[in-house]
Amino acid sequence: MAKNEAGNTLITVLLVSLVFTILGLSIVAASIGGSKRVETRESDLNLTYGSVKVIEKMVADVAASTDMIELDRDHIGDIDNELQKELLKLIKKYEDEPFIDCLTIIDVSRSPANNLNPSCPAMAALDSHFAIETDKDFTRAYEMILTTKNPAETEGEVARTLRKRIILSPLPSFLKYAVGSDADGKDKGLFLNGSANIVGNVYANELLIDKEANYQNRDQTWSRQSTPLTSINGDFYSSTANLLPLIKPENFYKKAEPELKHDSQFVNIHFDHTFTDRTNEMLKNSSLQARRTAEGSAFTDDLRAVIKNFQILTTNIADDGKVEKVEKQSNPLSLLGESIEPLEESYRIEAREKPLVFKEDIKMSGDVVVISANAPVTFEGKLVVSGDLYLVSYKDLILLDDVYVAGDIHIINLDGRLAAEKMIVSSDSITIESSAENSKDIDAKGVTLNGDMISGKDLCVKAVDTAIQFNNNIVVNNAIRISGDETDKGGEDDEVVFDSVIYGGDTAHLSNVNILGAEDNKKHLILFVKNELLITRMNEFNNFKNTRESAPPYLPGEDKDIQPLKAFFYTDNKAELYGVGSLFYINGGIFAREKLEINAVRGKVKSIERLRFTDQDGHLSRFIVDYNQDVLLERIDALPIVEKLQIFSDELIID
Structure with missing residues (x-):
């Protein structure tokens, strides 16, 4: 009996020892595996960080080199050789970094795309390209692509592909930004009152941040509503140091302050000069022997005389x-x-x-x-x-x-x-009104204007339960008004559809209307006005179906009732916008040279009398700007230009 007990005890000891040995080995194996995973993750981070820095340096080098390129309008196509020479230098400068497997820049300005580094054959099949007329325009689009090596000492795949699109164009700098103002001085600059949501970069030389939004009551008096402050899903740029004291966590939504960066290359337009040039470009394409040489009523009178004297058979x-x-x-x-x-x-x-x-x-x-x-x-x-x-x-x-x-x-x-x-020219005003029911077939009914348009005085567009289409560019000597039916209930069904650049010599007022893009909402309106820009009563007292926000950048999901304004707005003067009773969702951008004031709250609003929120945190803003860089590559020939190439860089994509 004693021998049996001794034997059982020995077996038990051996089993326990085996169990603990296995557990020990498992712990060791787990430790080794964890160490490998940590090592792999560390390698991944190092590779990604190093690659991002290379791309950033390349973009900075491009900006510096293109600053020296002179723009000869008589030999536009010659710029390709200069640009290609500079870009090949960049590839040569950085491709020998030890962690880079492949580095190339692909010209996607036109089809077929041109790979500048044939030693990266895998990248040559890039399909993305644009239809830029490179013999008529200085604008060029490039895709920077970097693929990293997989370190030999690392287990697991950590190779990365980085892509960044850049656009080189003599376009004014404000087209780089989702929101901004160029001026500095008293009562000028960018005023962020309340809790707007901006997705994209912002530019300002003067900045005022206020947690309360202003709004107007029905009796025309003014009130203020406390909010959780504005969210910026991008960077803040400035040409001065004025913003340094303001870019701090307590001034932004959920204390997520943007990074402050310097824009030393900011170039704006000379509006009057641009307005005259664009008017004369249009007139040159007509049969009228007319030119804009004088401003205001003098141009109206000159145009009237030319039309009255126009001879036909x-x-x-x-x-x-x-x-x-x-x-x-x-x-x-x-x-x-x-x-x-x-x-x-x-x-x-x-x-x-x-x-x-x-x-x-x-x-x-x-x-x-x-x-x-x-x-x-x-x-x-x-x-x-x-x-x-x-x-x-x-x-x-x-x-x-x-x-x-x-x-x-x-x-x-x-x-x-x-x-x-074809073209429509009036020496006086143009008024366009439609009430045709064309929601089921916009091409069969309604107003469709496919040619350029020039108005010697004002332009007034009114859509009532219908869609009006503009598929070309417009010059308006004086004021612009675009509106819908003010009595609409339960959502906007008045639409004006654009693939247009519009220049207005005075003010612009938009109200009670959806601004959509042509070609299934792929195109945009780009509106430039000399004086005040007023946008009011957009989606008034309407709400997103789901007002709860998700993760940054805090954009709404698809909503058939609330459609984004497909537009970029610019005023050479000032704009005051109110996302309180109204609901603004701009897919494009907005810039005011002198002063841009945005007032916004978050969440649902039923009436201007019922605005006292208990909690706005976690709800979508009623003023959203989602920057869309595609405006830079649409209607290039009608956009204002400056005297040197600017670099417009898109977001960095890491695969």
């Missing part, structure tokens, strides 16, 4: 049965419920029973009313009018050539399609 069509001269006829604007004096001694073109087609150029003296009452009307040649022109559509009304009018132009779309395929 067909001068009198009143006898062909298609045109009726009327001693007194109702002003077509009265169709919209306005009380307006009838027109005296005017012409009327009305399709009552069958379609009307005008194949030749037409010039008419006096006021002209064109109505597609029961059948379509088509003008295949130019339409020149020395008085006012009224275009009123119930059925299709199509203008296939230029329209030149020495007075006002009124475009009134009640049904059917009203389309102008």
